[in-house]
Amino acid sequence: MTALVLVEHDGGALKDATLPAVTAATKLGGDVHLLVAGEGVGAVAEAAAKIAGVAKVLVADGAPYVHQLPEAVAPLVVGLMGDFDAFVAPATSRGKNVAPRVAALLDVMQLSEILSVEGPDSFTRPIYAGNAIATVQSTDAKKVITVRGTAFEKAATEGGSAEIAAVAAGEEAATARFVSAEVSKSERPELTGAKIVVSGGRALQNGENFSSLIEPLADKLGAAVGASRAAVDAGYVPNDYQVGQTGKIVAPEVYIAIGISGAIQHLAGMKDSKVIVAINKDEDAPIFQVADVGLVGDLFKVVPELTEKL
Amino acid sequence: MKLLVPVKRVLDYNVKPRVKADGTGVDLANVKMSMNPFDEIAVEEAIRLKEKGAATEIVVVSVGPAKAQETLRTALAMGADRAILVQTDDEVEPLGVAKILKAIADEEQPGLVILGKQAIDDDSNQTGQMLAALTGWGQGTFASKVEIDGDTATVTREVDGGAETVALTLPAIVTTDLRLNEPRYASLPNIMKAKSKPLANKTPGDLGVDVTPRLKTLKVVEPSKRQAGVKVADVDELVGKLKTLGVVA
Ligand SMILES: Cc1cc2nc3c(=O)[nH]c(=O)nc-3n(C[C@H](O)[C@H](O)[C@H](O)COP(=O)(O)OP(=O)(O)OC[C@H]3O[C@@H](n4cnc5c(N)ncnc54)[C@H](O)[C@@H]3O)c2cc1C
Ligand SMILES: Cc1cc2nc3c(=O)[nH]c(=O)nc-3n(C[C@H](O)[C@H](O)[C@H](O)COP(=O)(O)OP(=O)(O)OC[C@H]3O[C@@H](n4cnc5c(N)ncnc54)[C@H](O)[C@@H]3O)c2cc1C
Numbered sequence: 321m322t323a324l325v326l327v328e329h330d331g332g333a334l335k336d337a338t339l340p341a342v343t344a345a346t347k348l349g350g351d352v353h354l355l356v357a358g359e360g361v362g363a364v365a366e367a368a369a370k371i372a373g374v375a376k377v378l379v380a381d382g383a384p385y386v387h388q389l390p391e392a393v394a395p396l397v398v399g400l401m402g403d404f405d406a407f408v409a410p411a412t413s414r415g416k417n418v419a420p421r422v423a424a425l426l427d428v429m430q431l432s433e434i435l436s437v438e439g440p441d442s443f444t445r446p447i448y449a450g451n452a453i454a455t456v457q458s459t460d461a462k463k464v465i466t467v468r469g470t471a472f473e474k475a476a477t478e479g480g481s482a483e484i485a486a487v488a489a490g491e492e493a494a495t496a497r498f499v500s501a502e503v504s505k506s507e508r509p510e511l512t513g514a515k516i517v518v519s520g521g522r523a524l525q526n527g528e529n530f531s532s533l534i535e536p537l538a539d540k541l542g543a544a545v546g547a548s549r550a551a552v553d554a555g556y557v558p559n560d561y562q563v564g565q566t567g568k569i570v571a572p573e574v575y576i577a578i579g580i581s582g583a584i585q586h587l588a589g590m591k592d593s594k595v596i597v598a599i600n601k602d603e604d605a606p607i608f609q610v611a612d613v614g615l616v617g618d619l620f621k622v623v624p625e626l627t628e629k630l
Numbered sequence: 631m632k633l634l635v636p637v638k639r640v641l642d643y644n645v646k647p648r649v650k651a652d653g654t655g656v657d658l659a660n661v662k663m664s665m666n667p668f669d670e671i672a673v674e675e676a677i678r679l680k681e682k683g684a685a686t687e688i689v690v691v692s693v694g695p696a697k698a699q700e701t702l703r704t705a706l707a708m709g710a711d712r713a714i715l716v717q718t719d720d721e722v723e724p725l726g727v728a729k730i731l732k733a734i735a736d737e738e739q740p741g742l743v744i745l746g747k748q749a750i751d752d753d754s755n756q757t758g759q760m761l762a763a764l765t766g767w768g769q770g771t772f773a774s775k776v777e778i779d780g781d782t783a784t785v786t787r788e789v790d791g792g793a794e795t796v797a798l799t800l801p802a803i804v805t806t807d808l809r810l811n812e813p814r815y816a817s818l819p820n821i822m823k824a825k826s827k828p829l830a831n832k833t834p835g836d837l838g839v840d841v842t843p844r845l846k847t848l849k850v851v852e853p854s855k856r857q858a859g860v861k862v863a864d865v866d867e868l869v870g871k872l873k874t875l876g877v878v879a
Contacts, residue, residue, distance in 0.1 A: 389796070390769060391762075413789040420757075420762070421759045442848060447646040449647075452649045455851075459845070500794070514759075560791060566807075577720050591856060596859075597868075610858065612859035613868065619862075622865055
């Protein structure tokens with residue numbers, strides 16, 4: 321049993337999202353190899369080789385992979401899968417984009433966003449926005465798996481000394497071409513890895529209120545900033561702030577929900593947080609049913625006061 | 631250009647799912663079912679492309695039980711031209727759905743297939759990417775903007791770090807994210823008109839597709855429940871609580 325784990329990176333640095341996927345792969349019970357696909361990714365490969373528990377790092381370095389388009393990466397993975405029993409990817413937007421393409425080319429059913437490894441071929445995964453947890457068993461000879469990052473410990477980034485081996489680059493994607501990327505820049509911690517998350521909802525009313533109320537509180541706490549779908553749809557903040565069933569899944573030490581009602585689609589993205597704090601003017605808001613600490617009050621009064629008193 | 635839009639009948643997003651007592655799944659008896667919200671967005675996008683003159687015909691397809699006809703009629707009432715029901719009472723996994731859609735695409739030769747990025751019941755987020763693999767076409771997943779120019783679709787995608795734009799050679803696959811558009815409601819006259827639009831019936835067997843499941847659901851349980859905690863009276867008490875929890879020094 322050997323698993324191949326897709327390394328999440330941005331061309332320059334290895335991303336933390338890789339680490340829970342390595343842990344999940346280790347639980348499959350065999351060797352863990354990593355795949356770095358990109359262009360000029362020597363440093364990423366070096367970092368990957370240091371991850372504890374990794375036996376080997378395969379590096380496909382070449383122009384076809386510079387933007388990691390699934391049309392180029394999926395055939396690369398499929399070409400390597402002769403030697404592997406499982407392909408494991410983090411459930412990031414990149415992992416979700418490429419893994420099902422690999423699965424279909426291998427004619428296997430993917431296991432999406434697993435929460436635990438129950439046996440060599442059985443896993444738990446959330447369905448219905450996490451309102452139900454299914455235990456599923458795969459009957460396919462090879463497994464294709466995406467891993468929910470909040471459900472597994474991060475593998476240690478030091479302690480490994482894996483061999484690094486180059487694999488031949490394949491073809492450029494013929495049917496797709498990268499045009500541009502708009503990367504949101506922020507000095508704050510990344511949403512999915514932050515210890516504390518402060519999220520704002522529709523109640524903020526506009527982008528200015530969001531920056532003058534939510535952001536100073538987040539900065540005081542060294543927290544990442546998140547939002548409900550309603551806040552994103554209304555344009556207060558960019559799309560990558562969205563927490564929920566169809567946004568990002570977070571499980572920080574502390575999640576502070578401000579002016580968010582607590583719709584099941586939002587809860588799906590944050591209900592595994594260790595401590596949930598809610599501020600809402602409606603004492604019957606569903607968010608209070610999951611909050612460890614609730615404050616009923618007007619956020620326009622409460623939040624500046626809280627920021628000042630911390 | 632013809633557009634193919636797969637639509638799935640799912641538990642309505644306003645309904646709280648209940649796990650069956652015997653642990654075999656989620657109880658779908660006598661609960662409101664609707665079109666998967668992402669598929670409404672897909673149908674809307676197809677209609678807008680047709681209104682702009684970028685497409686000539688919209689074919690909607692659903693894989694599921696006889697009742698999935700209702701979902702197809704909803705899509706027809708929104709503005710799709712014709713529907714195909716691939717009828718089965720069996721469980722069809724994303725791989726099986728993708729194979730069925732591949733067979734339909736071979737027959738219909740669409741220029742673009744627009745799917746939802748995920749269905750809100752199984753949350754698999756696979757079918758579009760799998761169909762792209764089986765057809766060998768390019769994929770623009772999690773789309774927040776789609777533009778057609780000649781034989782190219784330019785798709786802006788919502789990704790973890792912001793947004794990314796790719797150009798796909800047609801035919802291609804697009805999967806919709808929430809902010810692509812706001813779907814219209816079907817008007818009463820259009821609901822009436824939809825009743826006479828063509829709806830064809832097929833089976834997976836007619837299409838020569840084997841949809842035997844590859845995954846076995848061993849059990850379905852409710853997640854562990856969170857207990858509601860305490861309510862604090864004011865900011866000072868909140869700060870005190872945050873201190874006891876070790877959030878702030
Ligand atoms: C297919 C689908 C997918 C979805 N995916 C997601 C998702 O991933 N993430 C997500 O978040 N949502 C998602 N949603 C949307 C979700 O159903 C809710 O509509 C959304 O979460 C509501 O956002 P909100 O809580 O900010 O707004 P509202 O529900 O409008 O709540 C605003 C809250 O603010 C409170 N409030 C108002 N004024 C004040 C004040 N001055 N001080 C204090 N409190 C105040 C109100 O009491 C209310 O509780 C999805 C919906 C669908 C259909
Ligand atoms: C009658 C019936 C009963 C089922 N019962 C169960 C059950 O009890 N438990 C269980 O785990 N699974 C069940 N399934 C299987 C489950 O619905 C499939 O896994 C599902 O069809 C695909 O998963 P998904 O919708 O999460 O895929 P995703 O990849 O998330 O779907 C993405 C997109 O693909 C398209 N799409 C997906 N499915 C269809 C479809 N059927 N028709 C048209 N377009 C589609 C839509 O555009 C959708 O937005 C059942 C299926 C059927 C037909």
